[in-house]
Amino acid sequence: MTYEIKNFKHMKFGVIVFPGSNCDHDAYHALKHEHGIDTTFIWHKDTDLGNVDGIIIPGGFSYGDYLRSGAIARFSPVMNEVAGFADKGGPVLGICNGFQILLEAQLLPGTMMHNEQLRFTCKFVNLLCQNRNTPFTTNIPENRLLSIPVAHGEGNYYADRDLLKKFEDGNQIVLRYCNAEGEITPETNPNGSTANIAGICNEKGNVVGMMPHPERAVEEKLGSADGRFFFESALAQIAPAL
Amino acid sequence: MQVDIVITLRESILDPKGKASHHALENLGFKEISAVRIGKFIQLEVDTDDPAQARDLAAAACEKLLANTVMENYEIRLPDSTTT
Numbered sequence: 001m002t003y004e005i006k007n008f009k010h011m012k013f014g015v016i017v018f019p020g021s022n023c024d025h026d027a028y029h030a031l032k033h034e035h036g037i038d039t040t041f042i043w044h045k046d047t048d049l050g051n052v053d054g055i056i057i058p059g060g061f062s063y064g065d066y067l068r069s070g071a072i073a074r075f076s077p078v079m080n081e082v083a084g085f086a087d088k089g090g091p092v093l094g095i096c097n098g099f100q101i102l103l104e105a106q107l108l109p110g111t112m113m114h115n116e117q118l119r120f121t122c123k124f125v126n127l128l129c130q131n132r133n134t135p136f137t138t139n140i141p142e143n144r145l146l147s148i149p150v151a152h153g154e155g156n157y158y159a160d161r162d163l164l165k166k167f168e169d170g171n172q173i174v175l176r177y178c179n180a181e182g183e184i185t186p187e188t189n190p191n192g193s194t195a196n197i198a199g200i201c202n203e204k205g206n207v208v209g210m211m212p213h214p215e216r217a218v219e220e221k222l223g224s225a226d227g228r229f230f231f232e233s234a235l236a237q238i239a240p241a242l
Numbered sequence: 243m244q245v246d247i248v249i250t251l252r253e254s255i256l257d258p259k260g261k262a263s264h265h266a267l268e269n270l271g272f273k274e275i276s277a278v279r280i281g282k283f284i285q286l287e288v289d290t291d292d293p294a295q296a297r298d299l300a301a302a303a304c305e306k307l308l309a310n311t312v313m314e315n316y317e318i319r320l321p322d323s324t325t326t
Contacts, residue, residue: 067307067308068310071307071310072307075307104310110312111310111312111313113255113256113258113313114258114259115258116256116258117258118258118259118262156258158255158312158313160254192256192258
């Protein structure tokens with residue numbers, strides 16, 4: 001299968017790089033080479049995002065995951081800029097360790113714990129998108145099951161009852177783990193996360209965090225191209241007139 | 243002076259590491275151990291001799307960085323000779 005790659009030179013994405021990020025180049029590749037989006041790396045010490053239209057906080061082990069995943073990265077100078085960007089409604093996607101950083105930075109609510117079974121989990125999972133109104137999910141067809149890999153040791157998302165209620169009222173649960181029939185069952189939960197949550201968004205919907213790696217699923221030869229929906233959604237949102 | 247901090251998971255939070263260690267201890271024959279919780283121990287060296295100030299500093303460090311208060315509790319321990 002081939003994809004039409006357009007060149008959106010006047011639209012720019014930034015990929016934040018921390019010491020220990022290791023999915024930064026995958027995200028860069030997915031944005032730039034697979035979707036033709038002008039993309040730039042932003043070093044964690046930078047205090048200027050350089051007029052980007054969207055931000056990706058990639059996966060990895062920022063600062064070796066010392067203390068807690070994402071705990072030290074959130075105090076990097078660039079995170080002030082990311083918080084300001086998010087506050088103005090800018091689209092921010094945190095993937096895996098990026099999700100953990102967004103939680104520690106309190107740009108998203110809740111917290112992340114070690115996988116219930118204590119194992120690093122690396123496999124394709126089925127996902128159901130339950131909020132197609134975020135900048136990264138609008139192009140996901142309704143009720144389309146997504147096959148995207150997870151790779152984490154701390155993906156056990158925890159939300160207490162009050163937060164869960166708030167999520168449900170505000171439609172903030174974006175992705176949930178499910179089986180091949182689209183049923184959300186305990187058996188399909190790879191890490192023990194509350195309510196099979198794989199991804200959430202903030203109240204405004206512009207900040208999204210997800211444990212699965214869409215940047216690792218952008219070509220059929222990688223096993224799935226379902227990750228493309230997330231980048232295509234961003235394109236459609238940020239550059240609707242193109 | 244030295245300040246010790248003990249960080250533990252809140253009671254309501256499942257502790258998978260503690261659970262796994264407990265199982266291992268049971269298998270080794272430690273039947274009298276009924277539960278295991280695993281936390282973190284952090285030692286700070288602070289530039290003050292005032293116990294109250296040291297405690298405040300440690301508490302601020304816990305709130306800001308060292309503990310995730312959504313899921314963790316922290317306990318600050320000063321040397322035995324000092325009381326606050």
